[in-house]
Amino acid sequence: MTETSASARLRWRVVFALLGVGILLALAGGYAWWRVWRKPNVVASPLGPAYLYIHTGAPFEAVLDTLRRQELLHEPGTFAWLAQRRGYPAHIRPGRYRLDFGLGNNALLDKLLRGEQDTVDFQLNAFKYKPQLVRQIARQLEADSTALRRLLQDNGWLQQRYQLDTTTVLTLFLPGPYRLVWNTSARQFLDSAAATHRRFWNAQRRRQADSLGLSPTQVHVLASIVQRETAMPQDKPVIAGVYLNRLRRRMRLQADPTLLWAIGNFGVKRVLNKDKLVDSPYNTYKHAGLPPGPITSANRQSLDAVLRPAAHQYLFFCARPDRSGYSDFAETFAEHKQNARRYQHTLDSLKIMR
Structure with a gap:
């Protein structure tokens, strides 16, 4: 075997080795990209879809804490890394978000960044006293119970906004189905009830x-x-x-x-x-x-x-x-x-x- 042929073989070995390393690196990089961006990350629940509740004004750390504490994601770390890269911590939108099994980090962040929250369907049951109404709403929506109680007792505001007083304001509410976003405030809930009232009184x-x-x-x-x-x-x-x-x-x-x-x-x-x-x-x-x-x-x-x-x-x-x-x-x-x-x-x- 001549020296030239031996050198050629060595060169080819080096080429194949480098090519193999390149392929391995590409595969590793592709897997890493898929794992962070596309890999299904939402944990399956036997009870159906899970929900992520993000309170108004919640920082990114609180969102991460909820995801970890409720074990909603297989790998919270990859979500956190991608969220930082996509600027999510500066654009957190409150609400109730449905997390379907198989959702990846990128798709989840798309939903959170767009504020595509799930609505809450609930039945407003008949009530006799204001505290019963406040308890019903506090169980269904983010609306602050203290703020709702205060508005229901604010005679001047009720007169100005709905032409009702602290006694007649209970006529504003029609028992039945309601559909609202979870982060509805106390004032927004009252406005929604007033809109339902106006539609009834044709x-x-x-x-x-x-x-x-x-x-x-x-x-x-x-x-x-x-x-x-x-x-x-x-x-x-x-x-x-x-x-x-x-x-x-x-x-x-x-x-x-x-x-x-x-x-x-x-x-x-x-x-x-x-x-x-x-x-x-x-x-x-x-x-x-x-x-x-x-x-x-x-x-x-x-x-x-x-x-x-x-x-x-x-x-x-x-x-x-x-x-x-x-x-x-x-x-x-x-x-x-x-x-x-x-x-x-x-x-x-x-x-x-x-």
């Missing part, structure tokens, strides 16, 4: 209220009483008609649910004479007309029952003794006393004293 419903001689707020107040009186859809327009008949005749409403609101105990099954002595503007046995505000947040069915009441001459009603939830109606007090005696006898037989 021109037709306003005309119906006018024909009854009632304002929308008064309709809410009366509907709240109807709602507490019965859960039976068939009875609601009839009961609404009873109360409207009494209002037209300037009779006191004598609505038991308003007494329960005044004494703060809706668990009472039997209203006693002493309850009728409670000193409260919500005592409709003492005070004529509607109470100053609603005793619960009236739903659409109860509101429409007031707006489209049954036409009749009934002035009284009483729960049926069969405890079916329906009511017996009467035009005269004598007939009503008979209905009431039958119901009281049922309570006595069941030993329900309160």
Whole structure:
């Protein structure tokens, strides 16, 4: 073998070695790039997609801490490295972000940088007192409970913004489904409730209220009483008609649910004479007309029952003794006393004293 051929072989070995090293480096670099940018990094959850909650004003360290603490990522370190390179710490957007299994760092950062947060769908349940509303919202949204309580007690602000006061503001809320972004503030939530309220009170419903001689707020107040009186859809327009008949005749409403609101105990099954002595503007046995505000947040069915009441001459009603939830109606007090005696006898037989 000549010296020239040996040198050529050596050169080729070197070339192949360098080529192999280059390929290995390229593969390593490609893997590193894929691992940081594209590799699925969101941890699979047996309960479905995970959610990352980023509070308003949260720094990057808090976001990383949440990801680590809740074990949402396989490799938080690669996410942190890429986030720094893409400038995410300076552009953090609060919200509730859905983290689907298989999402890589780059795709996740695209979502976070664009603020593509998931909306929160929740059911606003009927409530009787403001603290119950505040607790419901605090469980669903970022809205600060202290800020919400303060706004609900700010008479001047409520008058200016919604033409309501601290008592009638409860007519602003319609129970039912709501869809909002998680980082909705207390003020934004109230504005959203007001927008839902405006959509409900269309021109037709306003005309119906006018024909009854009632304002929308008064309709809410009366509907709240109807709602507490019965859960039976068939009875609601009839009961609404009873109360409207009494209002037209300037009779006191004598609505038991308003007494329960005044004494703060809706668990009472039997209203006693002493309850009728409670000193409260919500005592409709003492005070004529509607109470100053609603005793619960009236739903659409109860509101429409007031707006489209049954036409009749009934002035009284009483729960049926069969405890079916329906009511017996009467035009005269004598007939009503008979209905009431039958119901009281049922309570006595069941030993329900309160």
